[in-house]
Amino acid sequence: MRATGEAGRRPVLNRRLEGLGTTIFAEMSALALATGAINLGQGFPDTDGPEAVREAAVRALRDGRGNQYPPGPGVPELRHAITAHQQRFYGLDFDPDTEVLVTAGATEAIAAAMLALLEPGDEVIAFEPFYDSYAACVAMAGGVRVPLTLHAPDFRPDLDALRAAVTPRTRLLLLNSPHNPTGMVLTAAELAAIAELAVERDLLVVTDEVYEHLVFDGAAHTPLISLPGMRDRTVSISSAGKTFSFTGWKVGWVTGSPELVAAVRTTKQFLTYVASGPFQYAVAEALALPDSYYAHFATDLREKRDLLAAGLRAAGFQVYEPQGTYFITTDIAALAPGKDALTFCRTLPERAGVVAVPNSVFYDHPTAGRTQVRFAFCKKPDVLQEAANRLRRSTK
Numbered sequence: 263m264r265a266t267g268e269a270g271r272r273p274v275l276n277r278r279l280e281g282l283g284t285t286i287f288a289e290m291s292a293l294a295l296a297t298g299a300i301n302l303g304q305g306f307p308d309t310d311g312p313e314a315v316r317e318a319a320v321r322a323l324r325d326g327r328g329n330q331y332p333p334g335p336g337v338p339e340l341r342h343a344i345t346a347h348q349q350r351f352y353g354l355d356f357d358p359d360t361e362v363l364v365t366a367g368a369t370e371a372i373a374a375a376m377l378a379l380l381e382p383g384d385e386v387i388a389f390e391p392f393y394d395s396y397a398a399c400v401a402m403a404g405g406v407r408v409p410l411t412l413h414a415p416d417f418r419p420d421l422d423a424l425r426a427a428v429t430p431r432t433r434l435l436l437l438n439s440p441h442n443p444t445g446m447v448l449t450a451a452e453l454a455a456i457a458e459l460a461v462e463r464d465l466l467v468v469t470d471e472v473y474e475h476l477v478f479d480g481a482a483h484t485p486l487i488s489l490p491g492m493r494d495r496t497v498s499i500s501s502a503g504k505t506f507s508f509t510g511w512k513v514g515w516v517t518g519s520p521e522l523v524a525a526v527r528t529t530k531q532f533l534t535y536v537a538s539g540p541f542q543y544a545v546a547e548a549l550a551l552p553d554s555y556y557a558h559f560a561t562d563l564r565e566k567r568d569l570l571a572a573g574l575r576a577a578g579f580q581v582y583e584p585q586g587t588y589f590i591t592t593d594i595a596a597l598a599p600g601k602d603a604l605t606f607c608r609t610l611p612e613r614a615g616v617v618a619v620p621n622s623v624f625y626d627h628p629t630a631g632r633t634q635v636r637f638a639f640c641k642k643p644d645v646l647q648e649a650a651n652r653l654r655r656s657t658k
């Protein structure tokens with residue numbers, strides 16, 4: 263919504279941010295509060311991460327580590343833990359001093375990357391449905407977003423359409439895999455084709471990999487930066503929030519070449535400068551958890567996915583099974599003929615006592631997401647079961 267000033271006065275919100283007034287999450291979470299509905303809208307776990315990691319934060323705080331401004335690039339313990347993680351899971355070598363930057367969550371990393379890398383008018387190609395901060399960050403940097411529409415039922419990117427979307431003004435690809443909200447995970451063949459295109463057209467790539475460990479059914483996440491020709495043109499972004507179930511801590515990071523990391527650090531230092539001091543030490547310990555932690559967490563989430571997917575199907579939703587992330591995208595066309603997702607979601611809390619989010623607001627495309635509704639399954643099994651029961655009752 264456009265903020266307007268007094269009569270005759272220029273609108274206070276700058277034109278670049280027109281239409282980006284309030285996020286759908288604020289609207290739907292307010293509805294959840296007002297109606298007492300179960301909130302499967304916003305993607306945050308209702309159980310905190312490992313007790314040992316929480317205790318590590320308490321210890322850091324008590325010991326006076328990180329209570330004052332930490333170093334701009336991040337505390338050395340965390341930068342080393344990030345490089346060890348990249349080595350352990352992907353065989354990637356990064357220099358903790360020049361090729362790693364700790365940020366205030368992936369959100370700040372995305373914003374800092376857009377502000378650092380874009381000139382006004384530069385085009386940015388991103389999958390739609392978009393993660394909601396992408397449009398805003400591209401706009402704040404004066405860039406132009408160019409959507410590559412992911413279509414149901416499998417949401418695979420159309421690589422010919424991607425190739426055709428590249429123009430002389432294209433500066434970068436902003437890629438998210440595992441993809442929120444569809445749960446699509448890029449395959450080895452898709453990654454290879456994207457890397458080849460980026461090299462051929464000399465594009466930068468920013469990869470949002472916050473769900474890197476949340477993949478199911480044998481799907482695997484591979485960082486695009488590990489592919490031939492990508493090491494010096496990719497800004498690889500991840501975060502502790504989703505992997506360790508501490509979304510409030512806001513510890514994220516960037517890995518990449520010294521030149522790209524220095525560019526992102528340049529803008530980041532004037533956004534927050536630094537953040538999350540004591541939590542940085544705790545996340546360093548979290549990253550060093552054994553492989554079994556990561557495997558268990560993915561298995562636990564897959565079980566929750568299956569529980570909610572079965573409940574949604576029983577209630578009449580068409581379910582698009584996600585290969586990763588916290589989310590299930592559904593289609594309501596058969597369940598609520600003629601209804602669009604936004605209308606459906608605005609009345610769902612009242613009708614069913616459940617909050618969901620319309621994917622339609624994450625598309626520029628006028629119809630592709632019209633009847634898509636997203637549910638988060640990073641909740642306790644009994645909460646998911648109760649939500650499923652309520653939905654089934656409301657649609658009977």
Ligand SMILES: *Cc1c(COP(=O)(O)O)cnc(C)c1O
Nearest residue numbers: 367368369393442472501503514
């Ligand atoms: C949650 C999320 C983020 C934000 O991560 P933070 O570390 O909380 O800032 C970024 N991208 C995607 C796709 C997300 O789902």
